[in-house]
Amino acid sequence: MFKYVLENNLGDVLAIIGAALCFLLAGSGAAKGVSMAGKVGSGVIAEDSSKFVPVMILEALPSTQGIYGFVVAFLIIGKVGGLSLEQGFSLIIAGLPAGVVGLISAIFQGQVAVASIGIVAKRSADMVKGVVLTLMVELFAIFALLISILMVGKV
Amino acid sequence: MAVVSMKKICITGLLKEKKPMLSFLQKRGVVDIQDMPIDSEYENVFTKGYDKNSEAEIDSKMALLSKAISVLEEYDESKKPLFKVRKDIDRQYYESITQYNDEFIGLAEKVIETYNSIGDFRDEINRLENDILTLTPWTDLDIPINMSKTDKVNIVLGTIPEFVKPETYTQAIDEKGLLCQVQEISRDKNNAYVATYIHESDMQQPMHYLKSIDFNILEYDFSGIPGRLIEENKQTISRLKVNIENAKSSLKEYALKTGEVQAVYDHFAISKGLLTVDDLILSGKYSFIIDGWIPEEKVEKTVGALEKDFVCHVFVRDPHDDEEFPVLLKNGFLGDSVTGVTEMFSLPNCREADPNTVTAIFFALFFGMMLSDAGYGLVMSVVCAVILLKFKLEYATARFIKLMLISGIATIIVGALYGSWFGDLIPTILSDKSINVALWFDPIADPNRLLMWSLILGVIHIYVGYGMKGYNNIKKKKYLDAVLDVLPWYFFFTMACFLVSSYIPSVPENVYMTLTPIGKKLFPYSAAVILLTQGRHKKGIFGKLFGGIAAFYDLINFMGDVLSYSRLLAMGLATGVIGSIINQLGSAGGFTIPGIITFTLVFVVGHGFNFAINALGAYVHSSRLQYIEFFNKFFEGGGVAYSPLFEDTKYIRIRE
Structure with a gap:
């Protein structure tokens, strides 16, 4: 059995694992980040419903990590079909930056988003400053996405 | 693309003409009145300030009217426009309304009373219904319940x-x-x-x-026979319901006067503006002094009219070199569109160039690259164009829609270059994945190439930022700084880029084979230039030297900034890939009737979602690239907005 898998398309299985891993990590991180911001945001809206739009924008920011994970997972899935063992392993590794950095940065970004919602609660006009602070964290997820895309492209 | 130049204006007039003159200035809305301090030697000659009691009175009237208006708007049955704009009304008509202020305040009181009575009736009905509920088990008891x-x-x-x-x-x-x-x-x-x-x-x-x-x-503390009590309560309830209906219909009738009540509200808002401005101007026994700023182009007309209508002396002069004046921006379509985004960062100060037009071009370009789908861009542009042409808009809304229009057009162009029309809709419908509709190249197939172009655009954007810094220095007549703060950096950064060109993916071999040697040869010279020029403001030879060395750190910042533009690729790819996935999901049903129905559904919902999330992303990331990477290079900001004494109304706009 093991020999069969080894001789045939274990590479494909590995790639599938890589895609799953990548999205599992990034997706759950994004969910966590968004939910953190959402919880605090609902409190702010309960006090002043006119702040819905700025709160919504801030809440949506940590969701991009999920999208990045999705994109990389999709690119990996696109590679599936007669992959060799090395290629399969490479794809697992290629998915990791978007996955792991996505997971961690989404949670951290969620924390900054929560703090920025605090800004909005006091002064809606300063929303953009909060957005910029929150986006600072995002840069690393973007780098991770790029590295992943470039690595997937090389396999 | 400009900061409007201002003149200082100083008006001295007769105290008995103060009210009419302020009212005249308020109607013109051109003079930004400044707080005028009282010199200690004139303390017993001039006074400032206004009657706080009158202000409180106006405030309470405004609060009453505003509450009445919110009730009336609820009961107003006339069709509401999609975008809330202030109503244009004639000054004559406005004045004819405001003669009857007291009547309208009476009306507002009645409105609130009626509205509250509805609440009372409802409470009463609730109470009676509860009583009925309590009494119902005893319906058949034929003796008084108490x-x-x-x-x-x-x-x-x-x-x-x-x-x-x-x-x-x-x-x-x-x-x-x-x-x-x-x-x-x-x-x-x-x-x-x-x-x-x-x-x-x-x-x-x-x-x-x-x-x-x-x-x-x-x-129980009811008295009477339960069956009869229930009957009585039911009758009272139906009577109360009739009362509520009557109250509602009288509110609807009052609502026909919403416009007038709003005009009266604005009348008080205007008079409040007129009252509180007294805090800024000096009033003596017989005369008063107003000190303020006025846009240069308005000077002639305003001064002429003032001198014609009033006994006054008007003195106008240019601002001193070190004097800050309030900032008013005047821009064409492009520059105007992005002012909202820039203002969220800061207003430019009065001595620097207005960056809006340049910012607008890059904003739209980057937005386009990140949304990167011609289909989405087309929808956006058409919707925005229709809104701009068909609807009356307030200024802030209009400029946002303009920004979205130019961003949409940029998105169409970029999308067409990438060959993305609602993802890969065209190949999907023709069920031939090999069709390539890209005018330039498909970034999903060759992301490295787009990465290179994103970084190059980043370098250009940053260079333009340095260029703006040079331009500002020229404006301030600091010609040496204009040269030395810009050209050495261009030289240094360009050489650094040449040096690393072979590490950037997708740069053709013959290109980096030529660039790298140039970079290698000239980079030390460019570094030397930086070392020699960037410490020049520091004191002492060591200060100058260390200042120069510290400037090298900017190279790291520069690299970080340039890499930050890789988001142009990442966000663009995300839109394209998700778009293709949606099409793939939708077309799974094949070319059958159920297949087409699923396709339509998946298409609308999926692309709607993809558009929403990516347009939001494109907007915030494009703003961020301006704020952090671009404005950082030259923008000083901190300007104080020009805020003239004008008729600051909420509901109406008075036309002459």
Whole structure:
């Protein structure tokens, strides 16, 4: 059995694992980040419903990590079909930056988003400053996405 | 693309003409009145400030009117426009309304009274309905519910749990020979409602027994026979409902006057502006002095009109070199569109160039690259164009829609270059994945190439930022700085880029084979230039040297900034890939009727979602690239907005 898998398309299985891993990590991180911001945001809206739009924008920011994970997972899935063992392993590794950095940065970004919602609660006009602070964290997820895309492209 | 140049204006007039003149200035809305300090030697000549009591009075009237307006808007049945704009009304008409201020305040009071009465009626109905609910079990009781005794018999009302059978207690009462009778009136799923009649000679024993079967005494403070009470309550409720309907219809009738009430509200807003401005101007015994800023182009007309209508002296001069004046921006379509985004960062100060037009070009370009789908861009542009042409808009809304329009157009162009029309809709519909509609190249197939172009655009954007810095220095007549703060950096950064060109993916080999040697040869010279020029403001030879060395750190910043533009690729790819996935999901049903229906559904919902999330992303990331990477290079900001004394209204716009 093991020999069969080894001789045939274990590479494909590995790639599938890589895609799953990548999205599992990034997706759950994004969910966590968004939910953190959402919880605090609902409190702010309960006090002043006119702040819905700025709160919504801030809440949506940590969701991009999920999208990045999705994109990389999709690119990996696109590679599936007669992959060799090395290629399969490479794809697992290629998915990791978007996955792991996505997971961690989404949670951290969620924390900054929560703090920025605090800004909005006091002064809606300063929303953009909060957005910029929150986006600072995002840069690393973007780098991770790029590295992943470039690595997937090389396999 | 400009900061409007301002002149200082100083008006001295007669005190008896103060009100009319301020009112005149307010109608013109051109003079930004500044706070004028009183010199200590004139403290007993001039006074400042206004009557706080009048302000409180106006505030309370405005609060009343504003509450009435919110009620009236609720009951206003006329069609509401999609975008809220202030209504244009004629000054004559406005003045004819404001003659009847008191009547409209009376109307507002009536509106609020009527509105509150609806609330009271509703509370009353609730109370009556609750009473009916409480009384319903006793409907069949034909004695007054509060009757507790007759001559010899005490009457106690209460409940017995539903599971205690009537036979049980009748039998028990008989066997014990108690002077008591239990009459069941009604029952629900938990309890039987009973009236017990107990002879007054012996209350103790029957009560003791009844307690043992969980008899629970109920007392009511109604008076009357339950059936009749319910009937009465029902009648009152229907009468109250009629009252509510009447109140609503009179509110609807009042709502026809919403426009007038709004005009009166704005009348008070205007008079408040006129009142509070007294805090800024000096008033003496016979005269007053106004000090302010006025846009250069308005000077002639305003001064002419002032001197014609009033006895006054007007003095106008240019601002001193070190004097800050309020900032008013004047831009064409492009520059105007992005001012909202820039203002969220800061207003430019009065001595620097207005960056809006340049910013608008890059904003739209980057937005386009990140949304990167011609289909989405087309939808956006068409919607924005229709809104701009068909609807009346307030300025802030209009400029946002303009920004979205130019961003949409940029998105179409970029999308067409990438060959992305609603993802890969065209190849999907023709079911031939090999079709390439890209005018340039498909970034999903060759992301490295787009990465290179993103970084190059980043370098250009940053260079333009340095260019703006040079331009600002020229404006300030610091010609040496204009050269030395810009050109050495261009040289240095360009050489650094040449040096690393071979590490950037997708740069053709012959290109980096030429660039790298140039970079290698010239980079040390460019570094030397930086070392020699960037410490020049520091004191002492060591200060200058270390200042120069510290400037090298900017190279790291520069690299970080350039890499940050890789988001142009990442966000663009995300849109394209998700778009393709949606098409793939949608087309799974094939070319059959159910297949087409699923396709339509998936298409609309999926692309709607993809558009929303990516347009939001494109907007915030494009703003961020301006704020952090671009503005950082040259923008000083900190300008104070030009805010003239004008008719600051909420609901109406007065036309001459």
